[in-house]
Amino acid sequence: MHTPAGPWTVTRFAALQVLLLVPTVLAFVLVVVGGALAVVTVGVPLLLVAVPALRWITGIHRRMAAATLGHELPAGYLPTDGLPAMRRLQTWALDPMTWRELLWALVSMTVGLALSLFTVLLLLLVVTGALWWYGAPHLMRLRATLDRMFLTRGHTEQLEQRVADLTVSRAVTVDHSAAELRRLERDLHDGAQARLVSLGMTLGLADDLLARDPEEAQRLVAEARETTGAALADLRGVVRGIHPPVLADRGLVGAVEALALDMALPVAVDAHLEGRPPAPVESAVYFAVAECLTNVGKHAGATRAWIELRHRDDLLRVVVGDDGVGGAEPRHGTGMLGVMRRLSAFDGTMVVSSPDGGPTIVTLEIPCALSSERTTPSSGTV
Structure with a gap:
């Protein structure tokens, strides 16, 4: 949870939403026209450009709505990374979020625009300064609520997914x-x-x-x-x-430090846990970190690496990064696929950011509670 945005922030959001009207209209028209012409293949190139453009625009509005309301608004798209063009189009067509975003565009170009424009006008008109100060947050929270209705999955859809x-x-x-x-x-x-x-x-x-x-x-x-x-x-x-004995003897922090010590390149470990995760979670995270470090040693061409380990709001978060050449593709390696399988058993996720030229950053997240036993914080370069 975050603090909802104040009058000045929401007014900047409103101004940006007004400026995004033209791109929204253009993207909406291209998606509709491309969809109509897709049966004769002429619309396929239009859709390959228009759908990502519309998602880019909705992403901006989603972030503004999240800042206005004070909590995250996940998109919940069906994954399309690495799919060929036609498969990507089929996935978009089957994704409920695609149709939600089209409906959102209609609302955004009408009711949403009116709310944003009125918020900006309240600031520009001198006699409405006090009304703007107190009214702008309420108007923009209403606009953000409308955006949330269309740009995130409903409760039933989330349960089904x-x-x-x-x-x-x-x-x-x-x-x-x-x-x-x-x-x-x-x-x-x-x-x-x-x-x-x-x-x-x-x-x-x-x-x-x-x-x-x-x-x-x-x-x-x-x-x-x-x-x-x-x-x-x-x-x-x-x-x-x-189950590695080092986990039982030293806990997750100590086990991760032991992995870092075995590396040929320097690995900085910044870890802080107030307790211990459940043993199966510890084991899954240990092997996940071990696989990440193995990939760094074999493929990254890195001169240094780092590991961050934190637990907050019942979420264990591990980041493994390196300054190597980048270009890592997790779905093409059996090791990282194994990591995904291990984490999925605990409702965990793995996100890889690895642009060409680096750096590569692997983020692992597993929801879990910690035991009352305290693990000594550790921070330093190995």
């Missing part, structure tokens, strides 16, 4: 869990189990030779001891893949 997201997340999590179980079974079968079978055979041979050839039996016992150590190492590796 939430159910759809959870359905997909559950299916992905189930598949991921099944794959993890198969991996653990394979690791145990190929590693520790094979060594234990060999250990049993070696001890059996040593038992047979104990009376006839004590020296050979002693050599086999020494070999069995080495096999035991190797089997224990394999078991530790399997356990470490489930």
Whole structure:
């Protein structure tokens, strides 16, 4: 929640909304004409330009409405990143927000314009100064409420989208869990189990030779001891893949610092938690940060990196950044897809900003509560 904007701020918003009338009209007309001509393909280029233009305009109004009302107004678009042109058009056509924005344009060009224009005129007319001071915030909150009605999903739509997201997340999590179980079974079968079978055979041979050839039996016992150590190492590796011991010993902050210490380049860690997240969340965040740092070491060509870890308003937020070459595409790598799957199981999100030339910034957010146990704040360059 943020403090609602005051008279001067909302009046600047009103003036900008008046100036955006012409682009709004142009974008609205192009979308309507492009949609009508799309059946003969002539309208396709128009839509590819007009729809993003309209979304750019609505994005400005959405931010102004959020500042006026004092809280965020998420757009809730269906994702279209990386889609070819025709698939993008199909997604836009199926996205309820596209039709909401067209309806908003009609309201914005009529009722919305009247409210914004009246707010500006109240300031310009000298005799209405007092009326402007007290009335402008109320007028613009009414305008912002109208914008909110059309530019964000309704409660029912949000619930429907939430159910759809959870359905997909559950299916992905189930598949991921099944794959993890198969991996653990394979690791145990190929590693520790094979060594234990060999250990049993070696001890059996040593038992047979104990009376006839004590020296050979002693050599086999020494070999069995080495096999035991190797089997224990394999078991530790399997356990470490489930829940790293450093998490249990040092908590999430300490585990992240340990990851930073293992990097070949300097990594600044700025972490502050008043408690500990649930163990499954800690594990998911730990592996997510580990994957991000692995990508920095392998692909970024960076000279430095940084990690920020915060918890506020029941939201755990982790930022991993580097000064490398940029151009990272999370959906093209199995590692980052795995991170997305891990986070989706906890209703978490991952956002990647990686323009060509850098920097690359990965933001991870997971809603969770912290335990009462305090984790010592940490800040510094590793």
